[in-house]
Amino acid sequence: xxxxxxxxxxxxxxxxxxxxxxxxxxxxxxxxxxxxxxxxxxxxxxxxxxxxxxxxxxxxxxxxxxxxxxxxxxxxxxxxxxxxxxxxxxxxxxxxxxxxxxxxxxxxxxxxxxxxxxxxxxxxxxxxxxxxxxxxxxxxxxxxxxxxxxxxxxxxxxxxxxxxxxxxxxxxxxxxxxxxxxxxxxxxxxxxxxxxxxxxxxxxxxxxxxxxxxxxxxxxxxxxxxxxxxxxxxxxxxxxxxxxxxxxxxxxxxxxxxxxxxxxxxxxxxxxxxxxxxxxxxxxxxxxxxxxxxxxxxxxxxxxxxxxxxxxxxxxxxxxxxxxxxxxxxxxxxxxxxxxxxxxxxxxxxxx
Amino acid sequence: xxxxxxxxxxxxxxxxxxxxxxxxxxxxxxxxxxxxxxxxxxxxxxxxxxxxxxxxxxxxxxxxxxxxxxxxxxxxxxxxxxxxxxxxxxxxxxxxxxxxxxxxxxxxxxxxxxxxxxxxxxxxxxxxxxxxxxxxxxxxxxxxxxxxxxxxxxxxxxxxxxxxxxxxxxxxxxxxxxxxxxxxxxxxxxxxxxxxxxxxxxxxxxxxxxxxxxxxxxxxxxxxxxxxxxxxxxxxxxxxxxxxxxxxxxxxxxxxxxxxxxxxxxxxxxxxxxxxxxxxxxxxxxxxxxxxxxxxxx
Numbered sequence: 001x002x003x004x005x006x007x008x009x010x011x012x013x014x015x016x017x018x019x020x021x022x023x024x025x026x027x028x029x030x031x032x033x034x035x036x037x038x039x040x041x042x043x044x045x046x047x048x049x050x051x052x053x054x055x056x057x058x059x060x061x062x063x064x065x066x067x068x069x070x071x072x073x074x075x076x077x078x079x080x081x082x083x084x085x086x087x088x089x090x091x092x093x094x095x096x097x098x099x100x101x102x103x104x105x106x107x108x109x110x111x112x113x114x115x116x117x118x119x120x121x122x123x124x125x126x127x128x129x130x131x132x133x134x135x136x137x138x139x140x141x142x143x144x145x146x147x148x149x150x151x152x153x154x155x156x157x158x159x160x161x162x163x164x165x166x167x168x169x170x171x172x173x174x175x176x177x178x179x180x181x182x183x184x185x186x187x188x189x190x191x192x193x194x195x196x197x198x199x200x201x202x203x204x205x206x207x208x209x210x211x212x213x214x215x216x217x218x219x220x221x222x223x224x225x226x227x228x229x230x231x232x233x234x235x236x237x238x239x240x241x242x243x244x245x246x247x248x249x250x251x252x253x254x255x256x257x258x259x260x261x262x263x264x265x266x267x268x269x270x271x272x273x274x275x276x277x278x279x280x281x282x283x284x285x286x287x288x289x290x291x292x293x294x295x296x297x298x299x300x301x302x303x304x305x306x307x308x309x310x311x312x313x314x315x316x317x318x319x320x321x322x323x324x325x326x327x328x329x330x331x332x333x334x335x336x337x338x339x340x341x342x343x344x345x346x347x348x349x350x351x352x
Numbered sequence: 353x354x355x356x357x358x359x360x361x362x363x364x365x366x367x368x369x370x371x372x373x374x375x376x377x378x379x380x381x382x383x384x385x386x387x388x389x390x391x392x393x394x395x396x397x398x399x400x401x402x403x404x405x406x407x408x409x410x411x412x413x414x415x416x417x418x419x420x421x422x423x424x425x426x427x428x429x430x431x432x433x434x435x436x437x438x439x440x441x442x443x444x445x446x447x448x449x450x451x452x453x454x455x456x457x458x459x460x461x462x463x464x465x466x467x468x469x470x471x472x473x474x475x476x477x478x479x480x481x482x483x484x485x486x487x488x489x490x491x492x493x494x495x496x497x498x499x500x501x502x503x504x505x506x507x508x509x510x511x512x513x514x515x516x517x518x519x520x521x522x523x524x525x526x527x528x529x530x531x532x533x534x535x536x537x538x539x540x541x542x543x544x545x546x547x548x549x550x551x552x553x554x555x556x557x558x559x560x561x562x563x564x565x566x567x568x569x570x571x572x573x574x575x576x577x578x579x580x581x582x583x584x585x586x587x588x589x590x591x592x593x594x595x596x597x598x599x600x601x602x603x604x605x606x607x608x609x610x611x612x613x614x615x616x617x618x619x620x621x622x623x624x625x626x627x628x629x630x631x632x633x634x635x636x637x638x639x640x641x642x643x644x645x646x647x648x649x650x
Contacts (some may be wrong), residue, residue: 055448066475161568265537325476
């Protein structure tokens with residue numbers, strides 16, 4: 001291509017000489033020597049780029065290197081820590097997990113996958129509406145002092161660690177040789193004839209039929225108060241004139257809830273719901289791990305705990321465990337991206 | 353018409369007060385029960401006579417815990433991990449978030465994606481475990497023998513917290529920064545003298561998020577720390593719980609102690625909660641703010 005002088009030079013009419021057009025020179029320079037421009041900018045602004053370095057290194061070492069290690073689910077596990085020294089095995093681990101009938105590992109995996117879905121689905125059904133209901137109740141309490149007392153008390157369990165929370169739960173429903181010896185909540189349930197004495201004595205946490213209930217109720221106990229903050233903030237943002245207008249139209253309290261409050265906080269609810277669906281497969285493995293035992297695997301075991309049991313405690317199963325988690329995480333990621341796209345389309349607000 | 357309004361309102365009010373009271377009491381009750389059970393004697397605890405108030409007062413469960421050196425070791429380990437872990441996390445997060453908040457940063461979108469992707473996809477437990485093992489080998493080969501440093505440096509970073517900080521920094525008006533630069537401030541001075549003071553509440557919230565997750569951290573500490581003298585409090589409590597629910601530990605218990613094994617666990621639980629309860633009133637309002645900061649953009 002022919003280079004025209006006019007692209008680089010400005011004709012100065014007063015003096016009659018050509019001058020360099022600085023902007024054009026720079027633009028051209030950037031296009032021709034892009035990487036040179038990048039290096040120059042970074043060198044000139046090196047302080048800013050140096051600030052990024054610690055964060056990038058932390059994420060590279062301890063978030064992205066594990067993803068590289070994840071490749072081990074495609075390789076034969078020969079005891080080598082270094083993935084590059086293992087042999088490529090194709091999809092054999094995935095096949096073994098998904099399709100080998102009669103293999104206990106495969107049935108365990110399917111059970112774990114099903115439990116993961118069921119646990120998160122129950123969380124969505126029971127755990128999700130509770131904070132909204134709580135926020136509606138908070139709104140009814142007009143006295144500020146009383147409301148703060150309620151809020152302080154209901155946020156409290158959120159601050160306890162999983163270990164403390166599960167220790168309390170374990171103790172409150174623990175087994176006992178006699179009726180008087182078992183946990184205080186089991187005792188109360190026996191007295192109310194909700195559970196039989198034998199069930200209470202055997203320990204509720206040893207009974208697969210009660211694991212999900214305990215898991216969900218303790219989850220609500222722990223998180224409902226704290227999660228209601230978001231919804232309560234949305235409710236108090238509603239203008240008082242909306243209520244007045246509804247009242248003039250003869251709306252009673254129920255109608256006000258239905259036609260004023262709920263539509264106003266709908267967008268918050270939708271966003272929180274989508275976040276929840278996105279995290280559907282991230283069942284908190286720490287809590288399951290601390291609450292379950294070999295008697296309750298039937299209902300309690302989720303994919304992460306399955307992977308932990310087979311990968312960290314057994315030997316020679318690391319590839320299997322990694323493959324199981326990889327399937328779980330890929331589905332989880334698709335859910336995040338999918339729900340986020342739907343949110344962007346439907347409500348014009350997206351999380352990422 | 354007017355009368356009907358009042359009735360529905362009254363009903364709603366009554367329902368709200370009752371249900372909230374019940375729920376609040378449910379939230380409070382386990383803690384009250386834990387305290388009562390921790391200071392009650394062997395008999396009442398073992399036969400479950402404790403409903404609300406303690407019976408046969410004894411403080412030996414607390415006393416034996418306070419005289420246990422391992423308890424204090426684990427407590428100081430937790431303080432160590434919480435303090436240095438939060439400082440390290442805040443150091444990397446603040447610097448990184450500041451750079452990311454700058455529009456002039458090249459490849460800004462790439463760096464943001466680099467962060468956000470870790471929120472979408474995590475490698476999972478097994479690869480992380482292998483990674484931490486390799487990290488420990490590297491740390492030991494350069495002379496860092498203490499696994500506490502592994503927990504402090506390698507664990508606990510969260511992309512979400514960096515994004516909260518970045519959003520707060522983006523909210524600082526650029527005129528103030530320009531004024532500081534005109535006055536001859538360097539990049540670091542702009543950060544420490546303009547940005548940090550102007551986003552104090554977000555910084556407090558994020559520091560709190562980091563500190564709480566450090567204080568409560570359990571799983572990886574247990575996986576990675578083989579030496580019991582390095583265990584943080586949460587691991588110590590869990591091991592004790594497993595120990596006390598083991599029938600072998602319990603044989604002949606009543607001959608040796610005047611409190612039930614349950615009391616020992618409850619005493620541990622109470623002791624680990626107390627520091628949080630003390631700072632709780634101060635940090636509670638920050639938490640409410642931190643949630644409202646919300647909103648993640650890419």
